Amino acid sequence: ALHFNNCNGLQLKGLTHLNSPRAHISIKNCKDVIVSDLKISAPDESPNTDGIDISDSTNVQILQSIIATGDDCVAINAGSSFINITGVVCGPGHGISIGSLGDGGAYDTVEQVHVKNCTLRDTQNGVRIKTFQGRSGYARKISFEKIVLSNARNPIIINQFYQDKGKFSKGIMKAEAIEISDVTYSDIRGTSANDQAIDLRCDNVVGCSNIVMRNIDITPGVDCPKTYTVCNNAHGTATETQPR
16 A cells, blocks of 8 residues: 655654555665554455565664554565564554565575564464575574563464465475574563464474573463474573473
């Protein structure tokens, strides 16, 4: 519905977006952007209705906004750095996502992404990093801090085996992967609608490094008898983390 390209010093404030035919707002090749006090709404079953898509941009702030969509509330795509997302309420939707990276064989990079003081309600995912297999590049220096979850179906996800819908193939070993490193999850609390509350599904060859989890407390939500963690080739530390 609204696309910004090569806009430096952009400020976007106080808009209401309703039922975009696809993504509501996209920001590409921009720097020094402040987006605040937005209200974005689309039905939870509406396809590809991302709230805010960011790509090839640097120094972008998304502040104090309410986003309810049928896809990612905020998606941080390739070429993005120094992205700060603070005070966003998301739901319904697919959560706050980094990626997907490496689509079409590209060398993709994302770094210095910081998500803080956000709430995710009845979302398909919570905070997610997703990359295609057999690609190259990196996603690094990322933090998710002070996140509140309310019945999120997949609260914490790293998926280095991401595939387009309907083409998923599990765990194939390939020589290359987008390297995921220096990711911190801290002070994340709330409820999960899925028993698999933490899913760190890293590539079998490259894997993920320096994944830090501290002060995580995700408990079963509605119709979820228990929660557990799945971890594949993810390396780091976990302190005061539930489930383990």
